[in-house]
Amino acid sequence: MPEKPTLDGLEDRWARVWEDEGTYAFDRTATREQVYSVDTPPPTVSGSLHVGHVFSYTHTDIVARFQRMRGKHVFYPMGWDDNGLPTERRVQNFYGVRCEPSLPYDPDFTPPEKPGKQQVPISRKNFVELCETLTAEDEKAFEELWRRNGLSVDWSHGYQTIDARARAISQRAFLRNVERGQAYVSMAPTLWDVTFRTAVAQAELEDREHTGAWHRVAYHGADSSGHDADVFIETTRPELIPACVALIAHPDDERYQPLFGTTVRSPLFDVEVPVLAHPAAEMDRGAGIAMCCTFGDLTDVQWWRELDLPNRTVINRDGRLLRETPDWITSELGRQRYEELAGATVHTAKERIVAMLTETGELVGDVRPVTRPVKFFEKGDKPLEIVSSRQWYIRNGGRDATVRDEMIARGQELQWHPGYMRHRYEDWVRGLNGDWLVSRQRFFGVPVPVWYRLDADGEVLPDEVLTPSDDTLPVDPSTDLPPGFTADQRDVPGGFTGDRDILDTWATSSLTPQIAGLWSIDDDLFSRVFPMDLRPQGHDIIRTWLFSTVLRSHLEHDSLPWAHTALSGWILDPDRKKMSKSKGNVVTPMDLLVEFGSDAVRYWAASGRPGVDTAFDRGQMKVGRRLAMKLLNASKFILGVGVPAGEPDLTAVTMPLDRALLARLTEVVEKATTALDGYDYAVALEATEQFFWFFCDDYLELVKSRAYGEFDEAGRDSARATLAAALRVLQRLFAPVLPFVAEEVWSWWQEGSVHCAPWPDIHELATSAEADPQVLEVASDVIGSIRRAKSEQKLSIRTEVESLSVQAAPAALEALRAALADVRAAGRVRDVELVVSADGELVTTVGAPTG
């Protein structure tokens, strides 16, 4: 035990010991029942860790430490998410390269010293290698931070979402979905981001207010008597007029009923289109009759499907109009006009069309600005287009009521902390409107592990999907060969071609329990950890990560991936805004850990209720530091008084005050245990902390003299045994939240790590005789009154008190009498008078303190 205890240096010292001793090593001989397994969220390594990470990962660590102390073998791995756009961009910028899957692997490739102006195209395999090199550095920094933060992770069970095992597991799970018909390939209208040139899934969409304008445009028809009659529609996207396939109004709309079944000709291009009825047309929107184009929005897709309309796509995947004039435009004038638009961006095409319409007089009245919600890719900055493309999907219940019901049932089976978060899941499942699009037209990621046969003309035969044999996974179809084919058959008529797409990052992240547990690679390990116990995560990714993980597990294992999920809140800055880099209010976590000490920062994290957004509060960290310091000092004091070694002997606890103390502590143990069992670390900490300050300020002061041996031997031994027993319990109760200081003070007098010591049991403080809690209450009350009297008279706490009179009910006086020697010693009281009061009220009169 050091002369002057300090918090400085505890992190380095104990982190090293824990690593050397293997304190948190997972015992893989443990059976599933003995294991507590955590599906740790793999942080994105290309970003930087912020305070929010420290906050939520600390919550998980507290639970893991608690479970370990309860005797579980904790499987607590750490993964790194380096699969996806953020890493792709970072590798591109850092090395000045770009991924080009058609290129062959170059084993001797070294990136340029400094990234040049032109990005060097390299094969996917080379790109993945660079990613692994670059992220290795990031991961080292992350690991250092996590170790300093005190996460009790077993670092030998790590993974990266782009490493070979993760790729193999991701591809294997996907191929098994294909085999069972749960994944399928389909040519369909797809939401498309023209900047990233990739398809986008429902989970990646967001609506943004976008400024547009209503254009009133004339289509040309004939009235019942055959005379020319114009039909006016209103559109915000006049550039889609060449893609128009029908005009559509509501079946009940009397204005347009005469037109249903007739045809009209489009302005400028003179293409004949039918006028049709469909209930999705909104009577009070615009003119009440809409132009259906392939495809302007999702309603167009619905009409196209349900009314069996032709596909007249004019917008390319680069966001420009087709360079070839479409064959459905037949009039000479129409084809001339289209040529002026060919290859133009959507924006330019709109300007030109509006100019043409103005010239021909087919644009009527003023253009009226309107702001309306438009779908965007969450990472993009241009509105999404809808294009037809071949894509892979996984059935998720979006088009299948049975699967949807099963997914809702899984959500009900899962235990949510806090419980109300389940609503978000159910809302999402109920709102799904299509299957999960998992193929992405990006270059970096887990390749879609299939090839396609080519026909005699070299065209893809999408129904003839070639799959790899399981033992060759992971594969990259752009360089590996399908079984039974040779390299010279690649991309030639009658041969094959590899799928160039990659899987959505969530298609891999949805398998983190399988990746961490090494499903299909080490099935023995997997059987010991799966289904897992806990998925901790942010509530913002319930619809993506949580949902997709439940789905994959449901499809592959017919079970939940984990029994519990704990949703953590966000960190808000003092202005109640979510902390973000752009606001410049991000604090580096390492700086905080250094400034306050890891235990103090963890204390702040633990004071945030599960699922509740929490203010970033340096004040709480100061309080945490004080608490850690207090635990050092109180431990030092108690051990300095001299407590018996080994297991505390509770038969020595004979004084009523001591028994009452242990009884109260037992209640705290019970409360903390129940709270932690329910994932409420905040309540557990609060109960422990509140008791601890009371223990230090009142109980320690009361028994100090007796513990020093100033009275009789029995009283001294009772106090010392109580102090030892209470300290042993308190150090363990604090261990999950304050692992460093708890380990430090434990090491002063106990064997082994406090983190492997058994969690306090409610029976371990039971004394031979029943405790009277009133003894502690009254003694505490009276000593408080004495302090108040001294404080009000601005006297030293050491001032002697001439006389003390206590009026109270007989039972209270009896209780006080049991602790009177302690009270007198602590208050420095000479004479005491106990008076039975008429009303039972406790009244303490402190007479004449003398300086």
Add this chain to the structure above:
RNA sequence: GGGCGCGUAGCUCAGCGGAAGAGCAACGGCCUUACAAGCCGUCGGUCGCAGGUUCGAAUCCUGCCGCGCCCA
């Protein structure tokens, strides 16, 4: 527009059907042989607003107002 959550002391938050709480801050004190990075004490609230249920409401119900998140 829908779902969910939140409005309690100057600040951060507990309490969620039986006399309004904690910590921080503020203020006044105390060198007290574990701790002055400590300790003791004091001040401080129409529990967002309006109704309702109840013997009793911060707590349950309804409606408003405000804030946040998720989804349209």
